[in-house]
Amino acid sequence: MAPPLLQVRNLTTRFNSERGQLTAVDQVSFDIAEGETVAIVGESGSGKSVTALSIMRLIPSPPGRIEAGEVLFEGKDLFKLNDAEIRAIRGNRIAMIFQEPMSSLNPALSVGLQVAEPVNLHRGAAWAKAYAAARELLGRVRIPDAARRLASFPHQYSGGMRQRVMIAMALACQPRLIIADEPTTALDVTVQAQILDLIKELTRETGSSLLLITHDLGVVARYADRVAVMYGGRIVETAPARVLYKAPRHPYTLGLMASVPRLDGEVGRRLVPIEGQPPDLAELPPGCAFSPRCRIASEPCRTARPPLTEHAPQHWKACFNDARA
Secondary structure, three states, rough: OOOOOOOEEEEEEEEEOOOOEEEEEEEEEEEEEOOOEEEOOOOOOOOOOOHHHHHHHOOOOOOOOEEEEEEEEOOEEEOOOOOHHHHHHHHEEEEEEEOOHHHHOOOOOOOHHHHHHHHHHHHOOHHHHHHHHHHHHHOOOOOHHHHHHHHOOOHHHHHHHHHHHHHHHOOOOOOOOEEEOOOOOOOHHHHHHHHHHHHHHHHHOOEEEEEEEEEEEEHHHOOEEEEEEEOEEEEEEEEEHHHHHOOOHHHHHHHHOOOOOOOOOOOOOOOOOOOOOOOOOOOOOOOOHHHOOOOOOHHHHHOOOOOEEEEHHHEOOOOOOOOOO
């Protein structure tokens, strides 16, 4: 078998705050294969976005720092590259689609210039050819009258159209990996589905791998091949998407699914919220971070952190108990 395109090993990222040091990402490990879509899911504050930013080496320092681990992309450890080498990869071999396109696009530059710039910078294309590529890219993401809209500025686009521009920028250099960090957060439900369908379709066409960061389990069910569930900065369960939905084994994953409406004919099914609040990353409990909210927590859960172990083939969980037992 070919080695994974991306290998994340024991990634740990911490931040200094007024209340002391907090661990946003704690010994996180996962792989992404060629052409695969992996979703990281969890509540706000679980460490999903920080994981993505750590992979891209975009953690602001200070107050943050990547303390441990390695990220192997195409066999190279991104943490050992110098600034020029990592800049040559960002936007070229690895591209990122951010949560809020209005704050990610430069309001003072035309859309055409921003889409053409990666082609000019990373591919060495003359500006005329870069603009031609930008026009084609805007057409691929289904922005009508793409040639005319090249001269428009971000504020002249709707939220959905701005996100399409971000997708066009991500695809500009035909990256091998795209990281989409909550790409539909600011969009209405109808536009969300259009954008996600577009991302999946284009990554399939180009053969790119996709790391999808989301809190929406419905999105995960439809678009992901594999899922990693994060809580308190750690991965607590990971499995192929179909396996995870059919038989979740961690109580947090089960709680997430029980709190989501379903349209599969389960009439009268009640939504069951997860009681309590997400953990304070500056004051994590000594044992499992989910134990204060867990309905099946036992004494070992409150004193020791369960390791991520293989429960079944390709199905890993970090829990001393079995949520389905």
